[in-house]
Amino acid sequence: MQSRENIYLERKKSNEERILDINKQTNLYSILRVIIFVSAIITTYFVYKKTTFTYAILILLAHIALFIYTVKLYEKTEDKKKKLEKVIKINLEHIKRLNGEWKKFDDKGEEYLDGEHGFTNDLDIFGKSSLFQWINVTGTSFGRKKLKEILRINELPNKQEIILRQETLRELGEKIDFREKLQVETMDIEESxxxxxxxxxxxxxxxxxxxxxxxxxxxxxxxxxxxxxxxxxxxxxxxxxxxxxxxxxxxxxxxxxxxxxxxxxxxxxxxxxxxxxxxxxxxxxxxxxxxxxxxxxxxxxxxxxxxxxxxxxxxxxxxxxxxxxxxxxxxxxxxxxxxxxxxxxxxxxxxxxxxxxxxxxxxxxxxxxxxxxSLSLLSYNNPNWCIPNIEDGLIIKGDEVAHPTLMDKAVSNSFVLDKGKSIMLITGSNMSGKSTFLRTLGFNLILTYLGSPVRAKSFNAGIFNVYTCMRTGDNLEESISSFYAEILRVKNIVEASKRDEKIFFLLDEIFKGTNSLDRHTGATILINQLSTEKAMGLVSTHDLELCDLETTNKKVVNYNFREYYENNQLRFDYKLRYGKSETKNAIYLMKMAGIEIK
Incomplete structure (x- = not known):
């Protein structure tokens, strides 16, 4: 199969060649206009001298008509050239989407960032290096707002709706000419x-x-x-x-x-x-x-x-x-x-x-x-990704799952969560990959509900409302500390669980803003509360004692990420392993940063 990058490169080259031909035409029309103008002056003058004023006027009008016709041909050719230039730009942007340069695109959808939403901020749906920045090819305000609404998933789709979305994105993804023409028509739209x-x-x-x-x-x-x-x-x-x-x-x-x-x-x-x-x-x-x-x-x-x-x-x-x-x-x-x-x-x-x-x-x-x-780009640009299987029960299972936006830097992992083991407790040293793994699952799960393929060898998932608590911070305007902001988000997750919703939660460094005793006690209570028949999720923590929950709560299973040392240098393989973490690197990282440890 021809690579997507080669397809875009060929389309770019083909249109560049067409522009060269058009430039020859426009140069010809420019020369013709000069010839017609000079001819109009000379011919009209001699006809006026040799015949009558009426004939001279007729000759002049004929030249004017011919001149206008040539101008129209020139303008029409220039319009074709402008369209081809847009097509070249479109294909260049697609190439950038493939090689990671899309993160320099100007439109990040930052106005759609919403700290109150269940998952969009934590999973990078909008903002810098976001899904929106990656795939957005809308040119109208209606398209842009519609894409925002779809990405927020305000209403969870059912199994049949997801399957319909998969068929839709697969078909439109293959219609590269249609999508290209659509984008060409919207590129010059300026709306308020x-x-x-x-x-x-x-x-x-x-x-x-x-x-x-x-x-x-x-x-x-x-x-x-x-x-x-x-x-x-x-x-x-x-x-x-x-x-x-x-x-x-x-x-x-x-x-x-x-x-x-x-x-x-x-x-x-x-x-x-x-x-x-x-x-x-x-x-x-x-x-x-x-x-x-x-x-x-x-x-x-x-x-x-x-x-x-x-x-x-x-x-x-x-x-x-x-x-x-x-x-x-x-x-x-x-x-x-x-x-x-x-x-x-x-x-x-x-x-x-x-x-x-x-x-x-x-x-x-x-x-x-x-x-x-916009969404169909993921389907077309990533033919090696898999189409997720939508399950009726409480399960999320992935084989060689990687984060879509990390491009070549992504490391894949396999995992399974089901009704028996529904809460994965992840430990590991700093920078070992815990947060990235949480986002990997969350991001691919959102892609699943959008009808998109996901970056995995295989992916099976039930349908859940997604809730995250990962990037909490102080809110000075409302006098809210980062710890209290975390509590408020956790409260939303607990209330959703009490409403008997099917939920999938991602909790990163749970209760990191308080002392170790309160953190351990609070995390234990929370995980036990979320061990319901309809809740599933991942919790990352540095609290190794929390791993003892695996022996008292049958829903909990321990996994970890670890580091290793090579030539006295800290290294990470970002691979998920069963069990609790046995390694530490905080002191080493402090020394790396230049902090003197006595």
Whole structure:
């Protein structure tokens, strides 16, 4: 099988070659424009000298038409080039996702960090070196927010839903051309929440004045009168002053538009470029063949009353194109002559009466396909990962499981937790790999519920609500110490257990913020409380005496990580072993840091 990196490299190279061909075309069009311009001057001059003024004008108009046509060809070719440059950028970013350079991507989703959430902060779902930073290819605000909602797993999926997600991600992952086109269309979108909110509000509102009979008369009759007067002025029937007076009257009529209506025109002048992108995204979905139920349903949602939504959205996008910069002198003249504001407002009003109620659904579809496209990258980019088996019972079992974001540095481990041994107590010296192992299990479990493959040879898991307590810190604003913050998170886990939820918990360095006696007593009580029929989890600790629980609590099993010394240097193999830890390295690490030990 060809490696994913080679596939992306070939796609990058292919598009670079196409750009070279396009550069030749654009250079040719540039030369042709100069030739046409020079020809226009010389030919028009000689025709004027040899024949009549009329023929000279015709020759000049022909050159102007040819020049405009060449400019259009040039612009069209440049647009193709810009798209190809986007494709090259997309493939370069995919390569970075494969080799670990994705950790330099700017968008980390840091605004989604939430210390109150059950697991997102501790498992690096958002923020620096996070899952979001790794996979996010959304370009719209809808896609970005939808991806955030999916990654938070606010509602735990059932077995069938997870299997459907697996099928969905597997299919969309293989549709590399579709995903690439989708990302190309979203790359230039610039949105603000205020603009989106204003547009959605406009879609829900109605303005009956715009479609009233008086406005209709103004919209249809005034332009006819203006054109007729212009013709009459040219023919000498009326004086120019009469036309100026008439246009001044038209301007006063335009001034009757309310500030709210003018703001609508300004809004569309800003978002018209985005509307074109939205229409093209919906069109992409409509034109693609899908097999997975989720994707087929998204496509079906784009058909409204038997008509494609892209056609409806294109009507709005094409209408918005005609809204120019309202401070432009040309727009002012066009507006006065043709009552252009009224023409545009009428088309916009008729459009939103017919389609305004569908816009939220269209935006939701765009968000869904973008979020799924982001998640499908893990499926496509990692063909050697396994598809997890979803179990009905209380079990988590993994063979050669490694942390996905650690790339080549990750060390794999195998383990099993089931109804008989449901709490793994992990001991080990500092830096030996305890916290990383907890995150490895937690991260892969979240990927499982998202429908993604996981980094393992095999992985079996039941469905649990995931709770973590790993990165607690002081909260100065609320006067909360790190120890009390840890207690609050532990409280949430205990309450979930009492609600008879199926839970999977990860507790790192349990109760590290208090004295050794209280830590041991508190940890013992907590582990015994969590030894229920529906709870499972991992607890890491430096309290070796806590390992005695294995003899008094049949749910507890001891595992450890250890270090070794080579040439008087501290080394770690990060391999999980049965039993409690028998090694220590704190004193050695203090000496390494330059602290004098007497």
């Amino acid at each position: 929440d205020d603009e989106i909110a204003a547009f959605k509000k406009w879609c829900k509102d109605r303005n009956n004045r715009i479609i009233s009979l008086p406005t209709k008369i103004i919209r249809l009759v005034c332009p006819i009168i203006n054109i007729a007067v212009i013709v009459a002025v040219i023919l000498g029937v009326f004086r120019w002053e009469f036309l100026i007076l008439l246009l001044a009257g038209d301007y006063l009529i335009l001034r009757t538009l309310t500030k709210e209506t003018v703001e609508v025109l300004k809004l569309f002048s800003v978002i018209k470029k985005n509307l074109q992108a939205y229409f093209k995204i919906i069109e992409l979905i409509e034109n693609e063949d899908f097999n997975a139920e989720t994707l087929s349903n998204l496509k079906a949602a784009t058909i409204i009353n038997g008509e494609k939504s892209s056609k409806k959205f294109k009507q709005l996008a094409d209408c918005a194109i005609w809204i120019y910069d309202r401070g432009n002198g040309f727009y002012f003249l066009l507006n006065a002559l043709l009552m252009f504001d009224f023409q545009i407002l009428y088309k916009l009003e008729m459009w939103r009466i017919e389609n305004g109620d569908y816009v939220d659904g269209w935006f939701e579809t765009i968000g869904d396909i973008e979020a799924i496209s």
